[in-house]
Amino acid sequence: MPLALTFLAILFLVLLIAWLKIDTFISFLLVSIALGLASGLDVATLSKAIQKGVGGTLGDLVLIVGFGAMLGKMVADSGAAQRITDALIGIFGKKYIQWGMALAGFVIGIPLFYNAGFVIVIPLIFMISATARLPLLYIGVPMLSALSVAHGYLPPHPSPAAIASQLNADIGKTLLYGILVSLPAIAVAGPLFGSTLKRFQPKPDPDLFDVTPRPTSELPGLGISIITALLPVLLLTAMSGIKGIYPDNKIIGLLAEPYFGMLVAVLFAAYTLGLRRGMNMKTISKSMEEAFKGVSVILLIIAGAGVFKEIMTASGVSTYIAEGLVGVDISPILLSWGIAAIIRVCVGSATVAGLTTVGILSPLLIHSPIKPELIVLSIGSGSLMFSHLNDGGFWLFKEYFNLTIKETLLTWSIMETIVSIMGLLGVLVLNLFL
Numbered sequence: 001m002p003l004a005l006t007f008l009a010i011l012f013l014v015l016l017i018a019w020l021k022i023d024t025f026i027s028f029l030l031v032s033i034a035l036g037l038a039s040g041l042d043v044a045t046l047s048k049a050i051q052k053g054v055g056g057t058l059g060d061l062v063l064i065v066g067f068g069a070m071l072g073k074m075v076a077d078s079g080a081a082q083r084i085t086d087a088l089i090g091i092f093g094k095k096y097i098q099w100g101m102a103l104a105g106f107v108i109g110i111p112l113f114y115n116a117g118f119v120i121v122i123p124l125i126f127m128i129s130a131t132a133r134l135p136l137l138y139i140g141v142p143m144l145s146a147l148s149v150a151h152g153y154l155p156p157h158p159s160p161a162a163i164a165s166q167l168n169a170d171i172g173k174t175l176l177y178g179i180l181v182s183l184p185a186i187a188v189a190g191p192l193f194g195s196t197l198k199r200f201q202p203k204p205d206p207d208l209f210d211v212t213p214r215p216t217s218e219l220p221g222l223g224i225s226i227i228t229a230l231l232p233v234l235l236l237t238a239m240s241g242i243k244g245i246y247p248d249n250k251i252i253g254l255l256a257e258p259y260f261g262m263l264v265a266v267l268f269a270a271y272t273l274g275l276r277r278g279m280n281m282k283t284i285s286k287s288m289e290e291a292f293k294g295v296s297v298i299l300l301i302i303a304g305a306g307v308f309k310e311i312m313t314a315s316g317v318s319t320y321i322a323e324g325l326v327g328v329d330i331s332p333i334l335l336s337w338g339i340a341a342i343i344r345v346c347v348g349s350a351t352v353a354g355l356t357t358v359g360i361l362s363p364l365l366i367h368s369p370i371k372p373e374l375i376v377l378s379i380g381s382g383s384l385m386f387s388h389l390n391d392g393g394f395w396l397f398k399e400y401f402n403l404t405i406k407e408t409l410l411t412w413s414i415m416e417t418i419v420s421i422m423g424l425l426g427v428l429v430l431n432l433f434l
Contacts, residue, residue, distance in 0.1 A: 002039070002320040006312070006360065009035045013308075013356070014346045024352060025297075028304025032311040039315030049314040050307050057306025058299065060259045061162055065299060066292050067262035068156035071232065071269050072112035073291035074284075076120045078273035079214050080225035081108045085124050087222050094132050098142045098191035101128070105146030106186060111229050111265075113158075113295065114151040114393065121147065122400055126204070136204070136401060137197040137411055142190030144397070145415050149186050152350055152384040153178040153377055153423065156232060156262060158298050159354040160380045166309070166358050167365055169372035171258045172240025175233060177373050177434075181381075181426035189418040197411055204402040220273055228269045235261035301351055309359030321360060332368040333378040333431060336361055337424045340382030348391035353383035371434055374427050381423025387416040 092100030344353035
């Protein structure tokens with residue numbers, strides 16, 4: 001019966017989001033309430049589970065996601081993203097321009113959320129394609145595959161950060177392992193796959209790309225742009241190891257906390273990309289507020305997924321599923337990737353797929369012999385599987401590049417599938433050495 005209820009709950013969730021187009025947070029809440037009542041929870045227990053699901057899931061994640069959004073907006077608005085891209089393209093030249101685009105997309109994608117990153121790099125892709133006289137998708141796919149990988153694999157992006165929090169995974173280690181897994185995934189889905197797309201010759205509407213690249217004189221310096229964009233990565237990875245050497249040092253301990261590392265990065269960016277370049281604090285604060293508004297919907301989705309997880313825990317459904325899967329002879333890595341991939345294909349949202357998977361499997365995964373950081377990456381890679389018509393990213397790509405649905409399936413959807421499968425292979429290989 002618990003398995004049947006879980007199946008019906010997920011099916012109900014898919015119908016509400018994909019078919020009826022009901023808000024994702026409200027859909028999660030309705031499904032969670034229905035699952036709780038069907039599982040025998042009384043109203044008081046159900047209400048407490050909902051409250052605990054929201055509060056327990058968000059916690060310091062609100063700070064991590066919020067500060068990440070603020071940092072990303074400052075990197076974009078200041079021109080630092082353009083400076084990084086221009087420099088990398090200059091280094092790689094026309095012959096290896098795809099690799100430069102992939103690296104630029106990865107560097108920009110770490111601090112920026114996917115939709116924001118997409119809108120920012122699109123004008124750069126068009127400008128470089130026109131300047132180098134190379135096919136648009138040949139240039140664009142390497143950069144967008146890197147953005148996608150960063151979105152699905154790496155903290156401080158919402159889904160991997162939330163999954164890491166629920167599995168008690170070390171965010172610094174998750175980021176470090178994620179970068180190792182990301183590189184081959186980007187290489188295959190980006191430059192290698194992108195090289196096969198020269199036959200596509202889309203002709204997008206020029207009115208959609210109203211953003212004119214800034215003159216070089218108006219951009220911040222390359223060194224400070226890179227340091228500011230990657231400061232969260234440097235802090236999270238470095239402090240994760242240093243904390244083990246100096247466990248009693250309060251300053252190091254504080255810097256090792258993801259939310260505080262992100263706060264330091266935001267303050268650093270406010271100075272280097274804002275105050276130092278003539279902006280006043282009122283303008284910077286307004287930009288930060290707008291950035292946080294942009295991720296508020298994502299935070300609600302995370303809260304809704306947290307409620308779903310808590311209802312499954314309170315009703316005993318998660319424990320029942322975990323106990324039933326204990327005897328199944330399948331790697332937790334494959335299991336978590338497979339469930340995330342199935343939900344992704346059904347629902348369309350990588351965030352929903354990742355958080356729903358961890359809600360279903362968390363009792364089993366917490367006690368798994370596999371390092372939790374690798375489970376985070378397996379779920380993250382599964383959540384990117386085969387983006388199609390029910391995914392907003394699919395339509396962003398289709399409309400901006402002016403492709404048909406068939407062309408989008410043959411380009412974007414295959415790219416996302418390669419990213420997902422390469423991520424799984426990378427995690428399996430990494431697991432052999434950890």
